[in-house]
Amino acid sequence: MNPAIPMRSPRTHSCSTATPNAHRRRMISSVEPANLKLSESGELAERARRAWQHRGNCDLCAHYCHIDRLETIKSAVRVAILFLGLTAAWGINCMERDQDIDLPEPSVAGDISLEAAIGERRSVRDFSKRSLSLADVAQLLWAAQGVTSRDGGRTAPSARALYPLEIYLVAGDVDSLPAGLYRYLPRGHRLQLISEGDLRKPLARAALDQSWVRRAPAVLIVAGVYERSAKKYGERARRYTRIETGHAAQNVYLQATALGLGTVIVGAFEDTEVQGVLGLPADHAPLALMPVGHPR
């Protein structure tokens, strides 16, 4: 017998159960729902009464009650710690959200018809020195992957709506937006700052020195997170993600045309270099670069 157990009087202990767990099982089994199901209601009441009486008289029960109280306190402390942790995480999340940049609302009434935009679309590589407005950048990002329905549907189709694309923005000369790398957050239509500083030059070098990447006031980067699609499609995910890149890129082309801007899809670049310059997560594969600006 454990000497630490505070026995009122060994003689008064009529309970034959020797171990804490066995004891607890006995206490519980007298009122357990599985047992209740099989019992008559009168028998039930009697069992509950006996269990209660037993609890009141038994030293071992008193001891385990003490243990129960300690366990309750421990559980309460655990819940409190969990609550504080969640509150802190929520606070950090709010702070991060506060640092995100709200983008101007996208327009759904352009100046030219869809047919005119399709007819006029051309790859543009020669940009003027004019900066881009934040509204235009927001409109282009929205065209690439903006959310357009309550259930999360986007501007570009996606196999099983798994949305494996991420759109990044390298801002060099955008009004009211410090030069840096940003991630577009479709839900909420916001920008998340990833890193500060102008990355256009190193990005152009990673794209086989294509000067339009360096000269454009901003570059959109379409990255694919194959794993999101692979959960459903396995190997086929790579194909689908690249097809989706084409949809997003064509939207950007047409939107740029409608805004009087120019862009070109750049597929020739060193994958690992682009990934390194941007510091993308390992599972965000760069699939296309789209320098955008005012045509010269």
Ligand SMILES: Cc1cc2nc3c(=O)[nH]c(=O)nc-3n(C[C@H](O)[C@H](O)[C@H](O)COP(=O)(O)O)c2cc1C
């Ligand atoms: C998958 C793909 C990759 C491309 N990669 C590049 C590129 O790395 N650099 C570039 O200047 N143009 C690139 N282009 C643009 C093509 O050169 C251009 O679309 C083609 O010359 C037709 O001209 P248009 O877009 O004006 O109709 C690419 C186009 C596609 C579809």
